Amino acid sequence: MADNEDGFGLFGSDSESDNDDAPILSTAGIDLMKAKAQSSSSAPLPPSSITNPSIHTLSLSPPPPPPVPLPPLWPTPPIHVGNIVLNQESASYGGSRSFTAQCDLHPGALLIRELPLITWPSTQIGKPLGIEAVAHIITSNKVSAFDSLHPVNLQTDVPQDEVSKIQAKYSSAISSLSSTSSLPPPTILRLLMTLICNGFESGVYGYLSIFNHSESPNCIKLQPNNNDSQPYSEVRALRPIKEGEHLTISYVNPREQTFTTRQAYFKAQHFFDISVEIESSNLTTVKKYDSLSPSGLPELEEEAISSIENTLNSFDPLLSEIVEAQKQIKQLSTSHNTLEAKTTYAEKASDLYSASIELSKTYHERLPNLTHHIIRIRLLKFLRDVSSSVLDFSEDFDSEVLKTFTKSSYDLFHLQIEYLGEYHPDLGTTCLDLAEGISLLLARDPQGLFDLKFDNLQSVVSCAKFEGKMRKMFREIKEMHETT
Numbered sequence: 234m235a236d237n238e239d240g241f242g243l244f245g246s247d248s249e250s251d252n253d254d255a256p257i258l259s260t261a262g263i264d265l266m267k268a269k270a271q272s273s274s275s276a277p278l279p280p281s282s283i284t285n286p287s288i289h290t291l292s293l294s295p296p297p298p299p300p301v302p303l304p305p306l307w308p309t310p311p312i313h314v315g316n317i318v319l320n321q322e323s324a325s326y327g328g329s330r331s332f333t334a335q336c337d338l339h340p341g342a343l344l345i346r347e348l349p350l351i352t353w354p355s356t357q358i359g360k361p362l363g364i365e366a367v368a369h370i371i372t373s374n375k376v377s378a379f380d381s382l383h384p385v386n387l388q389t390d391v392p393q394d395e396v397s398k399i400q401a402k403y404s405s406a407i408s409s410l411s412s413t414s415s416l417p418p419p420t421i422l423r424l425l426m427t428l429i430c431n432g433f434e435s436g437v438y439g440y441l442s443i444f445n446h447s448e449s450p451n452c453i454k455l456q457p458n459n460n461d462s463q464p465y466s467e468v469r470a471l472r473p474i475k476e477g478e479h480l481t482i483s484y485v486n487p488r489e490q491t492f493t494t495r496q497a498y499f500k501a502q503h504f505f506d507i508s509v510e511i512e513s514s515n516l517t518t519v520k521k522y523d524s525l526s527p528s529g530l531p532e533l534e535e536e537a538i539s540s541i542e543n544t545l546n547s548f549d550p551l552l553s554e555i556v557e558a559q560k561q562i563k564q565l566s567t568s569h570n571t572l573e574a575k576t577t578y579a580e581k582a583s584d585l586y587s588a589s590i591e592l593s594k595t596y597h598e599r600l601p602n603l604t605h606h607i608i609r610i611r612l613l614k615f616l617r618d619v620s621s622s623v624l625d626f627s628e629d630f631d632s633e634v635l636k637t638f639t640k641s642s643y644d645l646f647h648l649q650i651e652y653l654g655e656y657h658p659d660l661g662t663t664c665l666d667l668a669e670g671i672s673l674l675l676a677r678d679p680q681g682l683f684d685l686k687f688d689n690l691q692s693v694v695s696c697a698k699f700e701g702k703m704r705k706m707f708r709e710i711k712e713m714h715e716t717t
């Protein structure tokens with residue numbers, strides 16, 4: 234029931250290993266969740282009237298002006314260009330380029346849609362982008378397509394001490410690739426740096442790579458159709474945007490990493506300090522959800538947060554493996570092997586579910602007052618996703634797990650609407666999951682639903698109404714991000 238976010242979050246500083254072939258961590262690309270392709274609603278969807286008046290009025294606003302043509306920086310033009318302006322003198326951003334809004338933009342406005350300059354071979358997927366990825370660029374004859382990618386000029390576009398660090402770390406890999414490809418070492422080094430700054434799991438993009446990062450982004454990078462042979466990516470507005478505003482995305486995936494983890498990642502990988510933006514723009518929601526204040530968190534709480542984040546980092550690949558296996562098993566016909574695989578993975582899912590319930594108890598014991606924290610959002614997302622996995626495997630109705638799924642979706646809804654804003658596709662997914670959970674519990678265990686003590690949801694009628702509202706919000710957010 235929960236969606237899969239796509240992309241990879243390779244975090245933390247470059248590996249400390251002095252192994253020349255040690256992979257370079259690449260930008261944690263955000264090929265964000267594919268909005269649910271179909272709403273698996275059981276209840277008939279009400280006509281999608283607008284619950285958010287702001288969208289309603291926006292749809293009455295004057296039609297946008299024709300987009301301004303972008304300079305031809307890459308061999309192939311984008312599939313779609315929206316109302317964005319390319320600026321070349323944004324001094325405070327490495328590479329000095331940025332996009333701003335050509336006019337007022339409504340939530341969901343499509344800003345760019347483009348195919349990747351290059352996609353990776355299956356051997357690369359899930360692995361950090363490093364020297365093998367550079368070799369793939371060379372053998373695919375795409376070196377010149379990377380000419381306009383940041384850093385265009387190694388001498389001026391990136392701090393020289395960072396360049397020397399990369400140079401020293403990968404010198405033997407660079408010289409051996411240089412001798413086999415007859416490309417000079419500085420060219421190889423620059424290609425490595427372009428991967429650090431622009432690499433996504435789904436590939437490397439042209440114009441899409443000019444969106445800078447923000448701790449409070451007003452846009453989102455999506456990969457809605459990654460099943461097609463030509464998986465394009467696109468960037469859409471995440472909220473109403475004023476003409477001239479700087480257009481930014483979030484580079485980190487999952488989004489819910491602690492400030493400490495994010496700050497270390499951006500310093501090591503992109504050579505800037507996120508606290509500059511957080512302080513200068515006084516991002517109060519970011520500060521609240523990171524408990525950033527001059528005094529910070531008490532040491533014991535800081536420790537608890539960090540250990541819960543590390544545990545979730547270790548749980549993520551386990552869940553990804555289970556979800557991937559589930560997809561395969563669904564596609565295979567029922568055979569002895571499939572049944573065996575199903576039993577194995579159902580057990581793994583159930584063990585992971587129990588471990589995440591324990592982790593949730595630890596959170597409440599050690600951080601009783603930290604109801605609004607970015608790691609609580611991540612923990613709730615994990616609880617929802619692992620419950621969804623267990624439910625997908627179970628042959629009969631499992632009320633306890635369904636209550637966990639519904640409760641975590643309910644708590645998530647209230648945090649995401651504040652932290653991500655009312656138009657974010659993640660919130661849309663949570664709305665649908667919450668509607669599904671309520672609908673199933675209403676049908677099979679209404680008392681179990683009432684025992685969850687959701688605000689003002691103690692009767693069948695109020696629950697059914699709330700379910701309908703959630704489905705409407707899901708439909709509106711989904712439609713907003715499907716307009717062209």
Ligand SMILES: C[S@@+](CC[C@H](N)C(=O)[O-])C[C@H]1O[C@@H](n2cnc3c(N)ncnc32)[C@H](O)[C@@H]1O
Binds near residue numbers: 430
């Ligand atoms: C994908 S590129 C973004 C486009 C880039 N500004 C250009 O001129 O092509 C990523 C690089 O831009 C810079 N950058 C992105 N977001 C930034 C921010 N919030 N503050 C400072 N530099 C940023 C960093 O150098 C980062 O490695």
